[in-house]
Amino acid sequence: GAVVSQHPSWVICKSGTSVKIECRSLDFQATTMFWYRQFPKQSLMLMATSNEGSKATYEQGVEKDKFLINHASLTLSTLTVTSAHPEDSSFYICSARDSRTARVGPYNEQFFGPGTRLTVL
Amino acid sequence: GQNIDQPTEMTATEGAIVQINCTYQTSGFNGLFWYQQHAGEAPTFLSYNVLDGLEEKGRFSSFLSRSKGYSYLLLKELQMKDSASYLCAGRDSNYQLIWGAGTKLIIKP
Numbered sequence: 001g002a003v004v005s006q007h008p009s010w011v012i013c014k015s016g017t018s019v020k021i022e023c024r025s026l027d028f029q030a031t032t033m034f035w036y037r038q039f040p041k042q043s044l045m046l047m048a049t050s051n052e053g054s055k056a057t058y059e060q061g062v063e064k065d066k067f068l069i070n071h072a073s074l075t076l077s078t079l080t081v082t083s084a085h086p087e088d089s090s091f092y093i094c095s096a097r098d099s100r101t102a103r104v105g106p107y108n109e110q111f112f113g114p115g116t117r118l119t120v121l
Numbered sequence: 122g123q124n125i126d127q128p129t130e131m132t133a134t135e136g137a138i139v140q141i142n143c144t145y146q147t148s149g150f151n152g153l154f155w156y157q158q159h160a161g162e163a164p165t166f167l168s169y170n171v172l173d174g175l176e177e178k179g180r181f182s183s184f185l186s187r188s189k190g191y192s193y194l195l196l197k198e199l200q201m202k203d204s205a206s207y208l209c210a211g212r213d214s215n216y217q218l219i220w221g222a223g224t225k226l227i228i229k230p
């Protein structure tokens with residue numbers, strides 16, 4: 001149990017285009033999902049916390065108009081990188097947990113998707 | 122402020138034991154996590170400590186001292202596949218994970 005999928009696993013796009021990344025919890029309901037960005041040889045950087053049915057909470061320094069997050073259902077959150085530029089090239093990882101219960105994991109830990117590698121040319 | 126400190130890189134020999142230390146400062150405390158991350162992949166959950174003491178899980182053990190704000194991950198009988206980054210993360214009173222920068226563990230034959 002507790003499987004999180006991401007789609008696509010990798011994407012290459014031209015500068016100025018928008019890219020949508022999907023994060024799905026496959027066998028549990030995720031009231032909370034997290035979006036991270038990770039540059040090479042660096043640790044995870046939390047971008048935003050996405051709560052089902054409400055607006056996402058963005059970390060300081062993350063542009064909410066550039067990184068649009070939608071968490072319209074209990075199993076799906078999407079991150080759209082708008083007007084992507086080469087500096088947005090990174091590994092984007094989502095994670096999910098059911099904040100209502102510890103049913104998914106005994107420690108209510110976050111379960112991570114496999115990540116999406118974005119390359120902007 | 123909130124902070125997690127862990128060494129940047131460590132090297133160990135196959136078959137040996139290695140201990141990766143982590144010190145943390147969080148606003149409130151709801152547990153300490155260790156995750157393993159292989160290059161180009163997402164992190165995978167290794168261990169969780171919320172009470173003082175040692176939690177053993179096969180070749181991996183994790184220790185916590187809340188009074189010292191200190192944890193370590195102990196890896197025994199090292200295998201080449203253990204070469205990865207090990208991420209320490211403290212969970213604060215808002216259930217937010219505060220991540221360390223990760224320790225890259227290099228295993229040599």
